[in-house]
Amino acid sequence: xxxxxxxxxxxxxxxxxxxxxxxxxxxxxxxxxxxxxxxxxxxxxxxxxxxxxxxxxxxxxxxxxxxxxxxxxxxxxxxxxxxxxxxxxxxxxxxxxxxxxxxxxxxxxxxxxxxxxxxxxxxxxxxxxxxxxxxxxxxxxxxxxxxxxxxxxxxxxxxxxxxxxxxxxxxxxxxxxxxxxxxxxxxxxxxxxxxxxxxxxxxxxxxxxxxxxxxxxxxxxxxxxxxxxxxxxxxxxxxxxxxxxxxxxxxxxxxxxxxxxxxxxxxxxxxxxxxxxxxxxxxxxxxxxxxxxxxxxxxxxxxxxxxxxxxxxxxxxxxxxxxxxxxxxxxxxxxxxxxxxxxxxxxxxxxxxxxxxxxxxxxxxxxxxxxxxxxxxxxxxxxxxxxxxxxxxxxxxxxxxxxxxxxxxxxxxxxxxxxxxxxxxxxxxxxxxxxxxxxxxxxxxxxxxxxxxxxxxxxxxxxxxxxxxxxxxxxxxxxxxxxxxxxxxxx
RNA sequence: UCCUGCGUAGCUCAGCGGUAGAGCGGGUGGCUGUUAACCACUAGGUCGUUGGUUCGAAUCCAACCGCAGGAGCCA
Numbered sequence: 001x002x003x004x005x006x007x008x009x010x011x012x013x014x015x016x017x018x019x020x021x022x023x024x025x026x027x028x029x030x031x032x033x034x035x036x037x038x039x040x041x042x043x044x045x046x047x048x049x050x051x052x053x054x055x056x057x058x059x060x061x062x063x064x065x066x067x068x069x070x071x072x073x074x075x076x077x078x079x080x081x082x083x084x085x086x087x088x089x090x091x092x093x094x095x096x097x098x099x100x101x102x103x104x105x106x107x108x109x110x111x112x113x114x115x116x117x118x119x120x121x122x123x124x125x126x127x128x129x130x131x132x133x134x135x136x137x138x139x140x141x142x143x144x145x146x147x148x149x150x151x152x153x154x155x156x157x158x159x160x161x162x163x164x165x166x167x168x169x170x171x172x173x174x175x176x177x178x179x180x181x182x183x184x185x186x187x188x189x190x191x192x193x194x195x196x197x198x199x200x201x202x203x204x205x206x207x208x209x210x211x212x213x214x215x216x217x218x219x220x221x222x223x224x225x226x227x228x229x230x231x232x233x234x235x236x237x238x239x240x241x242x243x244x245x246x247x248x249x250x251x252x253x254x255x256x257x258x259x260x261x262x263x264x265x266x267x268x269x270x271x272x273x274x275x276x277x278x279x280x281x282x283x284x285x286x287x288x289x290x291x292x293x294x295x296x297x298x299x300x301x302x303x304x305x306x307x308x309x310x311x312x313x314x315x316x317x318x319x320x321x322x323x324x325x326x327x328x329x330x331x332x333x334x335x336x337x338x339x340x341x342x343x344x345x346x347x348x349x350x351x352x353x354x355x356x357x358x359x360x361x362x363x364x365x366x367x368x369x370x371x372x373x374x375x376x377x378x379x380x381x382x383x384x385x386x387x388x389x390x391x392x393x394x395x396x397x398x399x400x401x402x403x404x405x406x407x408x409x410x411x412x413x414x415x416x417x418x419x420x421x422x423x424x425x426x427x428x429x430x431x432x433x434x435x436x437x438x439x440x441x442x443x444x445x446x447x448x449x450x451x452x453x454x455x456x457x458x459x460x461x462x463x464x465x466x467x468x469x470x471x472x473x474x475x476x477x478x479x480x481x482x483x484x485x486x487x488x489x490x491x
Numbered sequence: 492u493c494c495u496g497c498g499u500a501g502c503u504c505a506g507c508g509g510u511a512g513a514g515c516g517g518g519u520g521g522c523u524g525u526u527a528a529c530c531a532c533u534a535g536g537u538c539g540u541u542g543g544u545u546c547g548a549a550u551c552c553a554a555c556c557g558c559a560g561g562a563g564c565c566a
Contacts, residue, residue: 048525055525068526087516104526122517127502128527129515134559135502190564236566261564262492274566353562364562417566462566476566487557 020094024062028097031107035097038109040067043145044089044120046128054082056114058091061150064308068100068108069093081116087128088120088145130316133478140482140491148316151309152479155302156467162301163254163275163463166294172250172277177237179256182229183441190260191232192270196224233258236460237276239392239445242421245278245456246448252277254463262486266475267412267465271484278458284394284403284420287457288380291407291416292333294461295378299329302470310471318472324410325470327377334375338362338384338401344374361388364413371408378409391431393419394455405459412469418459425449 022039042060049055052073057066071082071093085091095111102108125139126146136143143149167174180194225231237253244251253276260270277290303310303325314321336344345356345366354363362370362381371379382405386395393402407416422428428449432439439446467479477483482491 046526046528048523048528050523050525051521053524055528057526070524100524102524102526123501125501125516127516129502130527131502138558257566259565263562263564264492264559265561265563265565266559268565272566361564414566460566465566 022092025058025060025065025067026062028067028109029063029065029105029107031097034099034107037094037112038097039092039094040069040109041092042066042090044085044087044091046087047085049083054078054085056082056085056091056093056111058093059145059150061144061154063154064147064151064312065105068102068105069095069111069114070108071111071114075111075114077114077116081119082114084119085116086120086122086124088124088126090117091115092117133475137477137483144481147312149478151306151312152467152471152473153481155306155309155471156479156481158305159298159302159467159470160254160463162298162305165301166297167252167277170250172252173244173248175237175241175244175248175251175253176255177234177240177253179234180227180231181234181240182227182231183234183239191235192258192260194226194231194233196226235259236274238278238458238460241276241278241458242445242456243448245280245458246452246454249280250277264486266477267468269464269476269480269483269485270489272476272480273463275461275463276458278456280454280456282420282457283455284382284405284457287418287420287459288335288382288405291405291418291459291461292378292380295333295407295409295416295466296329298466299325299470303329313472317474321472328409331377333407334377334379336370336379336381338381341366341370341379341381345369348374359385359387367408367413368410371413372410376410378407378415380405380407382406389419391435391437392421392428394422395427403457409469411472411474412465415465415469416459416461418457420455420457423449423453423455425453 020037020039022041025040025042028038028040040058040060042058045057045059045066047054047056054071054073056069056071058069059066071078073079075082092115093109093111094113094115095109097107098110100106100108126142131146136146136149144153164174234257236257237255241251241253253274255273256271257274258271259268261268277294279286279290310321310325318324339358341362342356342358345352348369350369352363352365352369354360354365356366370381371377382403383396383401384404385400386393386402389402389404393404395402403420405416405418406414409415422431425446428446429439432442464476464479468474468476471479473479477485
């Protein structure tokens, strides 16, 4: 990794910080003994001055905590630079790691040399005090420097690693399904059209506010299309994933997906990451087992590897976080059929805003009742009426339900949606016709049933929703580095 | 897209018919092995925009804009 080449400030033109290798704050705070010379690089979180010296807290993002630096007034650039440092300034400090005389920390650095890479002026927007998430969203480029967002994005990194680890340990093959796709009607929601800038632009966005009346229905000519056909940003890699599962047996995808839906909620974003395993020779029961195992695995991994960050969430974001995570880790998930779930809701004695009846979708309030009040743990609901599920799900022998399943978790609702796929060619063709889909658009998908078809199953897990669940952060916009939602794509 | 709420200093908010306030942050000075440090002084605002009601509007009304929460859709 290349080290930045410091440009020494005029007041300290003597040298670069040192030839010694820098240590992260995390490593220094976990030291077991004092060290005569260490180098740390990071950003000023706070500074407290006295006449004879300053205390500077430096954070480098390696962990939640900052390290305290004692900068004596005899340092050559003390008056010219150090006393003028603001929160946000970038520094390198070379000095001695010693046991702290103060109460708040075990170790501190007595500075021998402080190199100011870049000061920050008084307009630096982050204060020591707490900020609202709304304000921090408006400075998405600076918010990773706050305690909360540093924790969120460290956990995000670890969680992504754990996803790969989970599947790789089990022999799943990672498949990169396309981001630009020609499949335009998977029933997964509105899509973003991909077009050349400056022309040939089809607006599939629903409201059509910018479309001239005469052009409202006009699709770009095929010749204008870069790909020779309409293309979109993917809403799911599932269909392509099925193709690979029908060759490599167990696969997973993990990548960005896009939805052009005009939803304004704390759980929806226009761009988000999804994990989609697909298993050949697998039925719905195996699918549910994997989903449950995975959720538990990710929760356990986070508890074991992100303890410091989770502490902050438990303290400031969600006081019940640790209870909930430990509960999910230890207890089996409840598992009920859709029919049973309807029965539970009907005999609950609760009055719901939306009606509960067989054949109707479970609403948010129903899902929340099941997981938060009735079972008080994650719930897998399976075997839904075929009418309320997409064309590719496998018809059960009762001819009324399909082999679908959703995992519901407290606080979030649906976190996993999956199914066993219809592997029988004739039934799949019937479904396409029933849903009004053109068989020609799915010829390659039907080929998977023509040649060596097998029972197979998979699911989709929203990565950000999982992240919300393990951190307790209540808004999806605060677990994505630069979130995209309707009307907002800054940065 | 629908419903609800909120837009006052850099940030968080109070003021809710009579001419702009606090805390934090910033600046200056002081003090202290400090740790969301402390003490004193100080700068900082077309009260979201436009229009209306009124002798007078941050305050009441309307429209618009922005943000947030809930619903639907879903992950």
